[in-house]
Amino acid sequence: MKGLVIWIKTEEGADESILDKLGREIEVRGGRVEVFHSEAIENLGMENNDRAKAVACAMLASHGVVVIASGPEHPSINPGEKLEVRIIEESDLHRTDTKDIFMRDLELAGLVPPPKYDVHPDEEKEILKKLQDLGYLEE
Amino acid sequence: MLVPPHGGRLIDRQYEGSEAEEIINQVRDGKLLTLNPREKNDLEMIGNGAMSPLEGFMSRADYEMVIDLMHLVAGPVWSLPVVFSQKDGDPDVSPGDHVGLKDIEGTIWGDMRIEDVFNADLMAEAEKTLGTIDDSHPGVMYLKLLSGKYIGGKIRSIRRREIESFQNYRLDPKETRVLFRARGWKTAVAFQTRNPIHRAHEYIQKCAMEIVDGLLLHPLIGETQQGDIPAEVRMRCYEEILKDYYPNTRVAMSVFPAAMRYAGPKEAIFHALLRKNYGCSHFIVGRDHAGVGNFYGTYDAQMIFDKFDPDELGIVPLKFEHAFFCSKCGGMATPKTCAHDSQHHVFLSGKKVRAMLKEGILPPPEFTRPEIAEILMEAARNGDN
Numbered sequence A: 001m002k003g004l005v006i007w008i009k010t011e012e013g014a015d016e017s018i019l020d021k022l023g024r025e026i027e028v029r030g031g032r033v034e035v036f037h038s039e040a041i042e043n044l045g046m047e048n049n050d051r052a053k054a055v056a057c058a059m060l061a062s063h064g065v066v067v068i069a070s071g072p073e074h075p076s077i078n079p080g081e082k083l084e085v086r087i088i089e090e091s092d093l094h095r096t097d098t099k100d101i102f103m104r105d106l107e108l109a110g111l112v113p114p115p116k117y118d119v120h121p122d123e124e125k126e127i128l129k130k131l132q133d134l135g136y137l138e139e
Numbered sequence B: 001m002l003v004p005p006h007g008g009r010l011i012d013r014q015y016e017g018s019e020a021e022e023i024i025n026q027v028r029d030g031k032l033l034t035l036n037p038r039e040k041n042d043l044e045m046i047g048n049g050a051m052s053p054l055e056g057f058m059s060r061a062d063y064e065m066v067i068d069l070m071h072l073v074a075g076p077v078w079s080l081p082v083v084f085s086q087k088d089g090d091p092d093v094s095p096g097d098h099v100g101l102k103d104i105e106g107t108i109w110g111d112m113r114i115e116d117v118f119n120a121d122l123m124a125e126a127e128k129t130l131g132t133i134d135d136s137h138p139g140v141m142y143l144k145l146l147s148g149k150y151i152g153g154k155i156r157s158i159r160r161r162e163i164e165s166f167q168n169y170r171l172d173p174k175e176t177r178v179l180f181r182a183r184g185w186k187t188a189v190a191f192q193t194r195n196p197i198h199r200a201h202e203y204i205q206k207c208a209m210e211i212v213d214g215l216l217l218h219p220l221i222g223e224t225q226q227g228d229i230p231a232e233v234r235m236r237c238y239e240e241i242l243k244d245y246y247p248n249t250r251v252a253m254s255v256f257p258a259a260m261r262y263a264g265p266k267e268a269i270f271h272a273l274l275r276k277n278y279g280c281s282h283f284i285v286g287r288d289h290a291g292v293g294n295f296y297g298t299y300d301a302q303m304i305f306d307k308f309d310p311d312e313l314g315i316v317p318l319k320f321e322h323a324f325f326c327s328k329c330g331g332m333a334t335p336k337t338c339a340h341d342s343q344h345h346v347f348l349s350g351k352k353v354r355a356m357l358k359e360g361i362l363p364p365p366e367f368t369r370p371e372i373a374e375i376l377m378e379a380a381r382n383g384d385n
């Protein structure tokens, strides 16, 4: 699978939990994922800037991993042939319609695997609870 | 592993809570199109994945491919059109529009991003899908009331649990799939019904249960024609019989919110594919499945399955004959298993049973279990059937 950087456009210093959420979603499809938090840049001993982050993400992703990061702007770096960069507004990830379209695009481009499950593993747990409440399953 | 959904992925375009609010807010002040009862059923079943791989109402290319060749453009088998028709008084729309979908009372049930608006020859559709253009066919009558203009596009549907009928029995495909897995079922057989349960149905279900892990009782509760026994009565019959006559870990009952199309053989395929999405590996097809009047041959709905490669259907039809009690056999049987003359068979037509129940006469216990007959008789007294 070709490497992919998903860059989520957020305000400076925004909550990064959306990165983990998206990462989990790709992981349960069987994709190899690295969620690249801003903190990682500092832990690597670099100054937190979007350029450093983008370069680090590109290096990781060129090994066929989906890398998810966020920042105000994705600096233009040369991604090379082994890599794609897709940019999405954070607000679009919170809206079901625009998020679905984004994910489907990635799927059709062969950048993330299509879901292997019929029911999302996280949702499966909620459904089991509901089936117990309705009396279909013993607690 | 359960059977994979039709087309490979289980569609989930159903939203509730804050996500549903988001949809309503997006479309409320824009163009709203009106759903008729069948379209409302279809919207629900596209949204919850029962109609996977459909993601919306059909555009012209899929519509034509389906009525002519029983396949979707993308490849999978599909036997009946799932379309949305333009209504009198609704605003004009064109591709690219994002519209809300409301029922006749004005409640919003979803949205559609319009991809196609096209004219259809409805009588050609009737001929190809129903096999007739005769007015006495309810499916033809339905088509005659439509405008002839269809609107296609991807939908999202809204779940409003609080106002649904049969709340305790409404399982979506993803829910039946989780249920089957939790019970350890790898194979399951679906029984579609729009009738109350008589001994003949029980016998057929139990024959099927002998070869699979579980039974999904799936009574249809969408729109049916006048004269069919109301869904409430049918459900009461099933609740009663499940108490004493079925092992409860081997059976699941849930409602099937589809409208009847009375398309006979093509609807049998349609019903089977939808049950595959619910996780069923097998589907019971009786004589004259989804038929009406004398429009279809007795075995048409069974024979149509032979036109397809089993792999492209992905669900196995179990073809059954009418069953009856045979006094010589001393048990339930069918023409396939009983060697005796019909004078030994206890068999009553639906019409005959109805007349008996109206007059307060209990059908013989070999035909209907007394617990069920009581429920039907009470319903007949109250004018429910």
Ligand SMILES: [Zn+2]
Binding pocket: B326, B327, B328, B329, B330, B333, B338, B339, B340, B344
């Ligand atoms: Zn016999």
